[in-house]
Every structure is written in C-alpha cells, then in structure tokens.
Amino acid sequence: MPKLSAVQQLYRRWLRRRIPPATTVTLNQRRIFILPTGYGMLFLLIAAMLFIGGINYENNLLLTFSFFLMSLFNVAILHTFRNLSGVTLSAGGMRAGFSGRHGALEVLVSAGPRRSHTSLWLQWPGSPAREMSVKAGEEQRTWLDIELIHRGRVFAERIRIESRYPLGLLRAWSLVDLDHWCLAWPTPIESAECPASGGDDDEGLHNSLAGNDDFDGLRSYIPGDSLRAINWKSLAAERGLQTKVFTDPAEGRRWLEWDRLAGMEPEMRLSSLCWWVLSLDEANQPYGLRLPDQEVAPAIGLDHKQQTLRLLALFGVQ
C-alpha cells in the first residue's frame, strides 16, 4: 500500500466515519456530496453576466432571464441529488486472479420502488468508469476490474458512484466502501524441481516444460488430446504439435509440499507451488497440497484447483 500523507489519512478516517464500510449501502443525504461541475460554473458565469447586463441596460427581462438561470441551477441541485439518492449498492460476486494481474468484483446497483436512476457512473479510482441506468424497483449488475497488487485478500478501494443527470451542471457523488475484497492467488513462477512427494520417485519430478529437447515426456499430438496438454513452445519452434506427457507416480498420489522448498522466500515458495498446481491441473494429473498448517488431499478438477489456489492465496493471511 502506498504511503498516505497525514491529510489523506485524516480524509480517509473522516470518510470512514461518515460512510462506514458495509456490504449494502443505500445512498442518502449523509452519503452524497454535491458540487457544481465546470459547466455549472460557466452556466453561473453567464447568469452573472446577464445580471450585470440587466442592471446596466436597466432591462428587467434580462434580469429575469438571469434569475431564471439561477433558479434553474437551484432546481438542478435537487434533481441531481434526487437522481443519486435512494440508489442501493451491494457487494456481489468475485472473480479471483493472480497477484500482479486483474481480478473483478461484482457490484449490484438497485433502485428503490419509486424512483428510477438515470446515467450513473461507477468507478474505482484509476480505472475506466461504467455507465448504467436503473429503473424503479429493478437491479443492475456490473463487474469492475480490480488490480491485484498483492497476494491474499485485496480490498477494493471505495467505489465512486457519480451522477450529473439531468443537466450536467452539478456532480453528485458518493464514495462507498462495500467491504468487498478480491482473492489474489500467488503469482505463478516457473521452477525446475517439482516440490512433490509421493509415487515411487522420491527425488522429485523434473520440470518437463523447461525446454529439454530430449525429454521423452513429449510425444506427437494425437487427435483427442486435451488442448491444455499441448506443448505450445514446440509449436512455436515449428516442431509441430506435441503433447506433454507426465509419468504418473505409481500410486497416483502426488503431494506438493511447502517443506520441500526450504531455503526459499515464503512468497517464492507459494509462487512456485502455484505454478505447479497450474501445470499439474493443465496436464490432468492429480495432486495434493501440504502447507504447514493445512492440506488438501490429492484430487483433480476445477473445484479442487480453486480450493488449492485459495489455500495458497490465503496462506499466512489473517
């Protein structure tokens, strides 16, 4: 996390008090800020110019026009506020990703039974905004990308929800913390030695993907082979389609073990384990994971992979 200045910290604390984190937040006057936009200032400037013109020409209608612009602005405050107030934001689903890349979080935007909300813009700081309208009594869902800057739980920044509708003269916004986090798996890092035990090969498995030409684990592609098992590197090197072959350990129970990577940085160990999880999954090989405090029995499949990755992601995270 970047260091925050004292002012920023104060501001965050104040925001936290004013709009405390919650999985569901309904916007009301406590939570909505409203200020004129640049166009609003231009609009007021023109009203002021007409006022001066009206005074100097002693022209009552110019004055009236100027007053009209001012009161339209005034009315716009209420309408802009109304367009945002009553919107309910809730935390939705989560799409995990590898640390250093992107994940996504789902945000549910729903309208109350009586009021529709037009042209709302949702955004996390530093990412492109998403526009949506919600009709009375309805709900819209959207996925917002989040940068996964570290492993573990990456908490989302406050969502900025903004609306300038109807006149664009004012901007009403709120900064909502949906207490929403995204799971960040370790960054997979390729390693040569498979930190695995089990089967008859106690020495561990060589990295079959290290680019060894003589590796007999590669054989020609046979129609029906899983696409995941194709060695794309060979294809790139114009050697035709080849399929990676892993030798099954005798008993088919391979444990990826934390302890086998002794001497490495903890994050490095996790990254390495992660890479092997992906590789083995890709090759449809059963694997288990053994961490100092937890373990997952060897298995295969998407759920298994998710569970394993989750364990890696949350290792050592409170």
Place this chain on the structure above:
Amino acid sequence: MARVYQVPQHAFIWLITGSLLASIPQMMNGPVWIAAVVLFLQCWRVLVQRGRLRMPGRVLRISVLATAVGLTLYSYGTLFGPDAGITLLVCAFNLKLLEMNKMRDAYVVIVLNYFVLATVLIVRQDFLISLYVFVVLFFVTAALIGINQPEANIRARSQLRYAAALVAQAFPLMIFLFVVVPRVAPLWEMKSDQKKAKTGMSDSMAPGEVAELSRSAELAFRVQFIGEAAPKPERYWRGLTYSWYDGRRWSQALPQNISASDVVAYPSRFKPRWYSDLERSAAGPQYQYRIILEPTSREWLYAMTTPFIEQNNIGVVSDYRLISASPVTDSLSYTVKSYTRMPRGIDAPRWEKEFNLRLPAEGNPRSRAQAREWRAQAGSDDQYIARVMRMFRQQKFFYTLTPPPLGPDQVDDFLFRTRAGFCEHYASSFAVMMRAAGIPARIVAGYQGGEENPLGTHLLVRQYDAHAWVEVWLPESGWVEMDPTAMVAPERIESGLEQALQSQGSEFASAFNEAIGVSRLPILKQLASAMDYIEFNWASIVLGYDGMTQTELLKKWLGEVSPLRIALLIAAGIGIIGLFFAVLLLWRGRRPSLEWWQKEYWRLHSALRKRGVEIPDHPAPGRLVELVSAQAPAAAEALKQWRECYEGVAYRANSANLNGMNKTNSFDKQSLKRFRRIALRNIS
C-alpha cells in the same frame, strides 16, 4: 485520436431546434446575410448528424468566421456595441455547432444557447417575444438533459417533458428574485447604439410633417389614469415647444445666452426657484396617471400640463414639459401628476417673451399687414385672438391630410389661397399672426386624445394622434393654450382623426383606414384589444417594475428597508422555496402504481420485517430469498418456490406484450400468495 463525440439523436433534435429558434429573432432584425449564414450552418450541421457530410475543417471554419466578421463590419461599421456584438455572437454560436468533437463542445454550445436566447431580450421586450423566449427555453433545457443521457433508445419527447418540469419548478424562485433582488444603479455607462430613426415627433416641424406622421398607427404611448380620468378635450399630451421660426420650419430652440440646464429641473435631486414657483401656482383639476412610452430614441416625454414628477433621471422643463436625462431606447414608464390649468400669476422671464416674438425679417407681408390691422381694430389682445379664431371658423378652411403645396410665403399662401391644411398649418399660421401682432406665441407639438382600450382601463395614444397647437403669452394670464384646429375641425378634438376626416367628406378617410391597417372584422378587433391589454399590463407591471416600486413593496413587507433585511428576505425566500421542492421531490417522490406481484413482494417484505428478519430496504427478490433462507432455513423451500413463481410472473408480464409468451398456469396470484403464507408460517 479519441473518438469524435456524437450527440445522441434524441438530444440532437432539441439542440438544433433550440439553436435555430434562438437565432431567428436576430435573423429577422439584423441584415439579411445573417439569415443566410445561420441557415447554411444549421443545414450543414443536420447533414453531419445524418452522416451525409463531415464537420468542416479548421480552414473552412476560420473563413466562415472571417466572412461573418467582414459582413458585420460592412453592415454596422463596427464590431462593438450591442447590435454588432449580438450579430457576431449569433454567427459564432451557429458556427460552434460545426465544431463539436467532444462532449465538452456540446455543453458549451448549449450553455451559450441560453446566452444567445437572452440577447433577444436586449432588442425587444414585449410580451410576445418574452413568451417566445420562454418556449425556446424548453428546447434548450431538453437538449441539455439529452446530452446527459448517453443511452441510445430514449424517446426525445420524454426529455421535453422533463425540461418542462424543470423550467416550471424554476419559475417560483425566479419570480421571487425578480421581486426582491435590489435594482442596483448601473455599474457603468452603457453606450447604446444610435437606433434607427423611429416614427414620432422630431425637434422641428414643417408643414406636412405631422400629416405624414398621421399615416402611422404605431403606438406612441399608453396612459393609465390613477383615479379619475381626464375628459377627452383635456387630453393634450405635450411633448415639445417650438419657438424658432425660419419662415417655413418651426424648431425647438433657446436664445444663445440661455443654456439648457437653466430651464430644466430634476425635482428628485434639486428644485430651482422657478420650479418652486411653478409648484405654488399649480391650479385646476388634478390628474394622476402613468405613461408607458414606447422607445423613441429621443429625450422628450409626454404629459398633460402642468406636469410634476419625482422620478430619477426625469426632469421638468420651464415650459411645462418633461424630459428624460437620456434618450428613451427601451420602453419607459413614469408616473405624473398634472394640473390641467396653465399656471397663473407667475411671470415668464423676459428672454422667453422676447424670443417668442421673433419672426424672420421679411416674408408673409399680407399676413403681417392683416395682423397689424386687426390688432389696431381690436381693443385688447383677447379680442384680437378671438378675431383670428373667428377667421378660421367662419372662412372656408379645410382639414385635410393632403394639403396642396405652398409657395415661399407659406402663411400668406395658406391663409389667403389654399385654406386647406393639417393641424401644423393652422398652428403655424396662428402663431405667426400672434407674433406679428406683438403677442408672444409658440407651437406645442405632441398628441391629442387617445383611444380607450375596451378591456383595460388605459388609453392608447398612436402616431396618428399627433397634433400641434399654440400657446400664447398674455400678461394677465400667463401662457394660454390655443388650438386653431379645433375651430376648423372640432371633431378632431372630440372624437379623433378618423371622425374628423370623415365629417370633412375626405376621400382619405377610408384610404386612411386601409393605410393604418384598422381591421373591419370585429373578432380581430377584439383580439387586438385583448392583446393590447396584455401588452399594457406586461409593460406596466413587468417592464415598469423599477427601484421605486420595489422599495414601496418591500416597505410594505419589511416595514423598513435595510440591506440586512433584504438579504435575510432573499435567504429566507430561497430557503422556503427550496425546501418546498425538496419535500415535493424527495420526501414524497412519485409513487408509480405497482403491479399486483410487486405488491405481493412488498407484503412479503414487510411481513418478514415484522418477524424480525434482517433484510435491507429493498433487495432484489433473489437476494431477499437468499438472505431470509440463511436466517430461517425452515422457510427456504417455500421461498425458493415463491421466487420461482415471482420471477415467472414478472417475466411473463414484461415480455407478454412483446412476443405473446404462452402463459404458464402455475405462475399466478394464488400460488404466489400460497408460497408467501407457507414461508411465513415456517418462520414464525
């Protein structure tokens, strides 16, 4: 390069309507080329929106702008001043329509559109144009709403409806501000353009000129009597006096050693001695009235004798006239108190008497001789005046709009040969006869009479009511009004010009009617008078609302007018009006009629709340079921069925109109109710 911003189709309609309508008044007022430029740019813009043309490049835009600048310079001789400024603004604004690459440009165009629309009110301020501006406001506001709604499938009409609501809601505060915001004195001197010569009185008069004026039915001013109205024969609206005669033309003039400031008093600032004397000698029936003068580009104002006024920038002249400190370029409203007898018992300054005796060294020998002869025969000035008046009454004089031309000795020619003329002929010859006999005399120019509006309580004085008469100085009475025209055509004074011309058997009476466009259709006449009634009230209430009226009104409300109190009043007003709309918009909201299954949802929602289940204010049905099932697993099964049923119903309802989906019987009201009951039973 970023994608070029495309104005949404639903907003574009209003954008183009608003910008065109805001430019039309200027297209009609200004030189012809403006219309050509504006239409050219607008058409281009429409073709761009339709994908037929591209936005013009920079070179083209700059050359259009340069052309507009050149033409403005050609038409006005300057680039500054309101008229040239507005012309340039309208051109540049329409050109900006063709430089719309970003959303920002669209905003700028629309905000500018409001400004262009406001400039319409610099040129004209009548009720109809105000109504027009008001209507255009809807379109401009609708365009602004439109560009804030980027979705494609929106109906343009909904924006107009929303714009109408916004404009309507802006009105109460606007009216309040209009009433209470203090009218500050102008911050700096504004140089208004020299307006084109308007029909109306000028500062000199030659025979035939008032007759010419009589061919126009244009409004000169409106009069509203406060209290009793002056009877018709007393309605002489004095505007100017002409003291200088060159043998043909009468002009407004002062002797060389007298300056204008010696004869003008601004009573609201300072009352010189002659003014106090005038006030003391005022006598006769007294009338109070308000005049709303149409713009004249001249300083003089119209009022009955002897006028008194205390209004900023309006002065009283020592020949019982009113004058404005600056030319009247916008309609002006002023309230006057008049004593309809000429003041008595005050002496006129010597220069005034001498100046009003002057005649050219030669010319009109017959008239002069006649004057000297009759004066010698008459015992007194009064008898002599009666003798001259008798001449007009008894001899065969004609009152006509088209008198025959006169020779070099105009008065001789008129009195002894043609004997046909309009009021200026009678006034002029009468004044010459007076001066020739040693009686100081001057011509008074103004209007006489006025037509009563059948709906309102006001008079309309039109250009064809223009009139000229004479005032003579008699030592024992002071200045006395004389109207020789009344001797020739008494109907002129009693009933107005039309009657007078008809009774003279003039073939011009009907031609006159046609020329001034008096309608014969009664319904049109009624419509015109109704319109006039509105215009009158618009001018007197809205345009005439000035600092003085405001101060009086605020005094009534606040007791005492101080900046603090006004500030508090404004703040309170804004607060109260704002609060009213806040309550209207936010608290009550608009309650859309709910469908039966939506009501069913709310029934379930409130029943769950009552049973202490923790749920948000209005979760989606799916989420509601999820939350409740987690808290009360016993009800989960029933809730799942409820949700299925709800979604089935809601989906069917939403799409039934579209593709006539077959109705599934199990998704009906009864099942939904049943599942709700089962679920609730399982919770309690």
